Amino acid sequence: MRNRLSRILATASVAALCLGGVPSLAQDSAATPQAAANSADPPLTAPDSPARRQQVMPDSFADLVEQVSPAVVNINTTSVIEQPTSPMFPEGSPFSDLFRDFGFPMPNQGPGGDPRFNNRRQPQRASALGSGFVISEDGYIVTNNHVIDGADEIEIEFRDGARRKAEVVGTDKQTDIALLKVNATDLPYVSFGDSDAARVGDWVLALGNPLGQGFSASTGIVSARGRALTGTYDDFIQTDASINRGNSGGPLFNMDGQVVGVNTAILSPNGGSIGIGFSMASNVVTTVVDQLREFGETRRGWLGVKIQRVTPEIAESLGLDTESGAMVTDVPDGPAADAGVQAGDVITKFDGKDIADDRDLVARVAQAPIGEKVSVTVLRNGKTEQLDVTLGRREIAEGTASDSESDAAPGAEETLGMSVQVLTPEIAAELGMGEGQQGLVIREVDPASDAAGKGLSPGDVITEAGQQPVTSVEDLSARIAEAREAGRKSLLLLIRRGGEPRFVALSIEP
Incomplete structure (x- = not known):
């Protein structure tokens, strides 16, 4: 069976399954590091860890788990779902004609054969589990959007057994991040680290609620960085730390006890861990969390160009020494067109920083401030030109x-x-x-x-x-x-x- 990529499903249960239905599965970020730094109590981190500096295998991860685990939470959600069911007899079959000829309602129809009730049973309540982590003492919690998507009620369970209702502050489907809030003070919390500093081979620790079994820890290394799966803004850390259903939204820690990723997806032929898990990089998450906390939604910059990667053939045909930059294929009405960007330009720098490729440009534009001018350096007909572009907002454009x-x-x-x-x-x-x-x-x-x-x-x-x-x-x-x-x-x-x-x-x- 070939591998498949999927968001991590949380365990779920549906009440009243006496009719033979199957359980429904519900798909298995929000003070910022700056906000955490301003809090009265420090986050649960170990900034001077020798193990972090030397990256040698520790005798035990128990001290690190003990430090950061109070900030890791279980997320319980409930929602009301429709329960569709297939007709007993397909429309047009002899049996359906028999029922109709004798004036009986078709199976699964309401009184009088009312078609409005075809293929439906009574709505039922489904529950699902996921993971998350507290990032401020006043109760902001980060998790995955797919953990809480469609939920009617969200309850946070803390390590000490306390349970609190949570409200959604904001969500971002593009990065699969959600920010929740509970009414609390003096909560233990953790801070974000610099995911760009994570190296392939570094030790990492994953905490969460796999398969609904309760708090669990697993360790591994950073297997790869900069992975892109299906999203425009993907920047995943790949790890072999065991991640399973229910781990969604849980933190991936470095050896300093800082969050460098949010566990989001796995690559697996059967839905279980085979050592290929993906965590959204913390440097992406922090920007999203900042915006969700301030605005309740994301506000990404918009350049207004269609671009593609500079291939070796394109670089050779343009006389370029390297394959870096992003080639502009079209410039519809928008900020770039107003600034004079043209199809065929190769964008080599954005806001004074070199552009590695098309994905790099998309990420940099998304994090740039809306409504402000930024310099864009383009290569046109063998010559370099610098243009000033006033960025728009992508969400409005879309x-x-x-x-x-x-x-x-x-x-x-x-x-x-x-x-x-x-x-x-x-x-x-x-x-x-x-x-x-x-x-x-x-x-x-x-x-x-x-x-x-x-x-x-x-x-x-x-x-x-x-x-x-x-x-x-x-x-x-x-x-x-x-x-x-x-x-x-x-x-x-x-x-x-x-x-x-x-x-x-x-x-x-x-």
């Missing part, structure tokens, strides 16, 4: 900002049970659509709306309404008004998903 921020984006509006926004070149590129494509991108769909019933989902693009092109929310609103004035009960929309078109008629009745 339409993923909070409601207050999104309202500032042109055309964001609720209509027909959907939240729609004008399709920008950046969003079109993310959706794999061609240049020049216009329309409205669907950001959210009300599950109870006709749009959801017709299968529309976030990421779909409305290009026509009433067989007329739409390029703004005002266009769509006008088509709806015209159809209502004409006495129609529905409006025909042309939807594109992944570039493929299909027509959908949505109800426009008030």
